Amino acid sequence: MSILVFIEESNGGPVPVGLEILTKVRAQGDVAVAYAGTGGEAVWAALGSHGATSVHHIPTDAGKLAPGAVAKAVASIIESTSPDAVLVGGTYDGRDVAGWLSALTGMSVLANATGLAFDGGLVVTNEVFGGTQLVESTFDGTGIVLVRPKAFAAEAGDGGAPAVSVVDLPDIGHAGSAAVTGSHVEESEGPKLEEANVVVAGGRGIGEAEKFALVEELAGLLGGATGATRAIVDAGWVPYAKQVGQTGKTVKPDVYIALGISGAMQHLVGMKDAGTIIAVNKDEEAPIFSVADLGVVGDVHQVVPKLIEALKAR
Amino acid sequence: MKVAVCVKQIPDPASDYSLDPATHNLVRPAEQVLDDTDRYGVEMALQIAEQHEGSVTLVSMGPSGNLQGIRQALAMGADKAVLVDDEELKGSDSLTTAKVLAAAIAREEYDLVIAGTESTDGYSGIVPQQVAALLGIPSLTYATQVDTDGSSVSIRRQTAAGYDEVSASTPVLVSVTAGVVEPRYPTFKGIMQAKQKPVDTVTAGDLGVEASPGQAIRSVQPAPAREAGEKVVDEGEAHLQVVAALEQAKVV
Numbered sequence: 415m416s417i418l419v420f421i422e423e424s425n426g427g428p429v430p431v432g433l434e435i436l437t438k439v440r441a442q443g444d445v446a447v448a449y450a451g452t453g454g455e456a457v458w459a460a461l462g463s464h465g466a467t468s469v470h471h472i473p474t475d476a477g478k479l480a481p482g483a484v485a486k487a488v489a490s491i492i493e494s495t496s497p498d499a500v501l502v503g504g505t506y507d508g509r510d511v512a513g514w515l516s517a518l519t520g521m522s523v524l525a526n527a528t529g530l531a532f533d534g535g536l537v538v539t540n541e542v543f544g545g546t547q548l549v550e551s552t553f554d555g556t557g558i559v560l561v562r563p564k565a566f567a568a569e570a571g572d573g574g575a576p577a578v579s580v581v582d583l584p585d586i587g588h589a590g591s592a593a594v595t596g597s598h599v600e601e602s603e604g605p606k607l608e609e610a611n612v613v614v615a616g617g618r619g620i621g622e623a624e625k626f627a628l629v630e631e632l633a634g635l636l637g638g639a640t641g642a643t644r645a646i647v648d649a650g651w652v653p654y655a656k657q658v659g660q661t662g663k664t665v666k667p668d669v670y671i672a673l674g675i676s677g678a679m680q681h682l683v684g685m686k687d688a689g690t691i692i693a694v695n696k697d698e699e700a701p702i703f704s705v706a707d708l709g710v711v712g713d714v715h716q717v718v719p720k721l722i723e724a725l726k727a728r
Numbered sequence: 729m730k731v732a733v734c735v736k737q738i739p740d741p742a743s744d745y746s747l748d749p750a751t752h753n754l755v756r757p758a759e760q761v762l763d764d765t766d767r768y769g770v771e772m773a774l775q776i777a778e779q780h781e782g783s784v785t786l787v788s789m790g791p792s793g794n795l796q797g798i799r800q801a802l803a804m805g806a807d808k809a810v811l812v813d814d815e816e817l818k819g820s821d822s823l824t825t826a827k828v829l830a831a832a833i834a835r836e837e838y839d840l841v842i843a844g845t846e847s848t849d850g851y852s853g854i855v856p857q858q859v860a861a862l863l864g865i866p867s868l869t870y871a872t873q874v875d876t877d878g879s880s881v882s883i884r885r886q887t888a889a890g891y892d893e894v895s896a897s898t899p900v901l902v903s904v905t906a907g908v909v910e911p912r913y914p915t916f917k918g919i920m921q922a923k924q925k926p927v928d929t930v931t932a933g934d935l936g937v938e939a940s941p942g943q944a945i946r947s948v949q950p951a952p953a954r955e956a957g958e959k960v961v962d963e964g965e966a967h968l969q970v971v972a973a974l975e976q977a978k979v980v
Contacts (some may be wrong), residue, residue, distance in 0.1 A: 424888070481869075482861065504853075506887060510869055513826075513857025522821045522942025525852035541951060547747070550946040557943060560854070592866040592896040595882075600890035608888075612979050636979055648907035654872060654886050660851060661905070663888075669977045671970075680848075686954055690977045692970055698961070705954045708973045712962025721967040725980060 415532060416444040418497035420488055420515075421461070422479055422507045423451020430608075431503030433464045433568035435561050439501065440465025440571060442532050446495060447576070448488045450474045450511075458578055463570040469578045479507045483583045483590040485514030491581060492519060497556065499536045504560040512560050524551055525560040545683045563608070564664045564687075600653045605639050607656060612638030613667045613688070615658055616646060617681075619674020619695055620714055623651035628718050629673055635725045641665065643681050659684035674714045677702025694718065729782035729878055729898075731773040732833045733806065734843035734859065735766040737790050737797030752945035753819045754849070760790075762797035765844035767804070767911035769904050772874055773842045774805045774912070780878045782839075783807045787832045789817060789825055792929055802922035803914030809925070810836070814932040816939045822850075824939050826858030831935035834863060840881060841901040845870055856903035866896040869903045 417439050421432030428449070439445055447466040449457070451474055461469055472487045474480065488511065492500065502512045504526065516523045529539030529548075538551050538559050607613065614633040616626055626646075633640045641658040642651070658665055660680040670688035675681060677693070677700055685691070686705050693706035694717050703709040710717055737760040746755045762770075773784045786801050786809035798809050812828050820828075833841055841863070846853035860867035871883035872891060882895035886905055914922070932939060960966050974980045 481857065481867065485861070506870055506885075509853050510857050510867065513822075513854035514861045514867070516823050516854065517826060517858040517861030520823070522823055522940075523852065523854055524943060525822070525854060537946065542747075545951055546953075547948055548951045549747070549752075549948050551943050552946055553943050554941070560852075587864075588897075589861070589864045589866055592868055592894055592900075594885075594892050594894050596893040597887070598890045598892070636974070638979075644906065650907070653890070654905065654907075655888065655890060661846065669974065669979050690973060691954075691957075692973055694962075694970075698959070703959055704956045706959075707957035708969060709957065709959040710962050710966045710970065711959060712966055716964075717962055717967050717970070721970050724967055724971050725974075728980065 415442045415498045416446070416495070417442060418446050418448060418492065418495065418500045420448045420500070420502045420508065420511055422505070422511070423453070423476060426476070427457055428460055429503055429505055430568060431505060431508070431561060431563040433460065434563070434566040435501050435503060436461065436464035436466055437568050438530055438566040440573065446470065446497065448472060448491050450479055450484045452476055458576055462573045462576040464568065465571060465573050466576045469576045470581045471578055472581050472583060474583060478594045480583070480590050480592065481507065481510035481514050482586050485511050485518055486584045486586055487581045488515050489518045499556060500558045502558060502560050504562050509560060512558050516558055521556055521558050522553055523558045523560060524553070527559045527561045528565040530559065541683065543679065545686060562664060564666050600655050604633065604637065607639040607641055608663055608665060610639035611668045612636040612671070613641045613658070613665050614638050614671045614673065615641035615643070615675060616673045617643040617675030618645045619676070621674070625715070626651055628714070631722055632671065632718060635722060638667070643675055672702050672706070673718060675702050676700045677705065729776055729780040729839045729876070730837050731777050731782055731840045731842060732785050732787050732836055732838045733769050733773045734829050734841070734856070735770065735786050735788050735797070735801055736763045736847050737761065737788065738763045738847060738849045747948050749948070751819070752948060760794060760797050762800040763844065763848050765846070765848055765906050766801065768906050768908050769842045769844050770801045770804050770806060771909045771911040772904050775909060776840065776874070776876055780876065785810065785836050787829055788812070789828045795927060798927060799922045800914065802925045803918040804912055805918060807925065809927045811927055811929050812932060812935065813929055816932055819941060820939055821942045822852045822855050823858055823942060824937070826855050826862055827937045828932060828935060829855070830859045830862035831937050832930070833859070839898040840876070841865070843901065843903050845903045845905055856901060860901040863901070865899045865901055867901045867903070868894050868896060871902050871904045872908055874902055874904065874908060
């Protein structure tokens with residue numbers, strides 16, 4: 415089976431979900447990568463060790479991915495190499511490229527994939543309805559799969575350097591005229607949300623924006639990152655970069671502490687695979703308790719300050 | 729500025745969802761509502777139309793049944809709606825949906841197309857990009873802020889680390905995140921007026937679009953559920969159990 419994986423550059427290297435996909439599919443045979451970014455020897459080596467046998471390099475400026483033009487370049491690679499499957503990581507840029515690519519090639523897309531099997535042909539598993547149902551699907555012909563970040567683990571193998579060829583970015587006129595004029599980083603202290611071993615997240619139940627300080631203090635004590643539900647992101651209490659769930663980030667920390675989070679389907683889908691889930695919520699009927707290893711029915715403003723004191727006293 | 733907004737009527741998220749075991753199509757409860765995420769797109773469109781002497785046309789695909797969701801958006805202030813309702817479109821993939829929406833939009837005059845980033849029920853999150861590609865216009869996606877002078881549009885585009893500033897001249901498509909603006913509630917007057925506003929119902933055939941599923945569901949099964957663990961009611965000492973759990977997980 416020949417597979418084409420689209421990977422974009424992020425922080426100077428392949429976006430992590432790209433390496434996760436390569437690790438998952440490398441045993442299937444011929445794995446080519448369409449890589450959008452500046453690239454370089456270190457990048458090719460990383461792609462090769464994770465399973466890429468060849469790389470089609472689409473040179474783009476760092477952080478300025480033009481989805482229409484990049485998709486057009488990927489479409490030309492598909493036309494000349496006829497892969498059996500096209501896989502894309504479900505990042506913001508990945509979703510843009512997959513959407514454009516689908517429209518340009520007429521290929522169907524299966525999004526939010528959490529499982530891939532190669533049972534005669536490609537079988538894709540997605541979670542629907544907040545991860546409560548698993549759906550297995552196949553394509554008529556070649557399709558595009560958007561893979562959920564963290565669905566698979568990335569692990570370097572013993573693959574050597576791949577063959578690299580360059581595919582120039584085509585000019586697609588007005589459709590490709592969107593210009594990135596600036597980039598802003600909303601960095602917070604401590605580890606990144608997607609990489610932290612401990613995530614402390616807050617929801618509506620923390621009461622008001624200022625009380626997010628409790629979430630931050632606890633995360634700081636545990637060397638963890640802070641996260642949030644969509645409700646408090648929409649309310650403007652914390653930036654979007656902290657959102658965990660369907661429209662936000664998927665996290666798999668060793669410990670996830672949910673403070674004042676009811677546990678809507680859309681939130682659970684982003685954190686239910688954490689090692690240990692600890693929840694504090696006033697409402698004993700809150701759905702979060704159905705996935706929590708330890709559920710505390712209580713007031714966040716009573717329990718958390720005591721917890722912080724106890725941890726400080728250690 | 730003429731604005732087209734993609735909206736979707738979805739089964740009330742508070743109701744039980746299921747897939748038909750035989751056809752694997754979504755079993756839709758009779759009650760349909762405007763997808764909550766679309767309220768942000770409609771509000772954005774209304775604000776832009778108000779600032780730049782424009783109009784707002786809703787474009788939607790799905791069974792007409794009751795038009796509760798569409799009427800909700802009309803009651804907020806949209807001028808008219810086009811609904812593509814066709815039995816052939818049942819179980820459509822995202823690309824077919826996008827083809828239908830793009831064809832319906834192309835029949836209208838438009839400077840700006842607005843869509844939510846993803847629907848609450850299907851959440852593939854790629855229909856806006858597909859629509860832009862089919863219309864041949866730039867896609868500005870995941871907008872947390874939208875500004876326009878009437879001839880070009882600039883957005884703050886959500887990124888993993890923060891946001892980018894991205895702009896393009898019209899015609900252009902913008903996908904907006906929830907929270908981009910505060911959606912208004914329909915007024916009584918708006919609700920009354922919505923009943924008189926035109927809703928044009930067309931078929932896929934009228935638009936010259938052929939449904940092609942492109943994919944097939946092989947099986948549906950419940951996901952292995954995570955077991956609920958211990959639940960304690962705080963009587964002043966529950967924090968000690970949290971400490972113990974953190975010790976057991978070896979993070980303290």
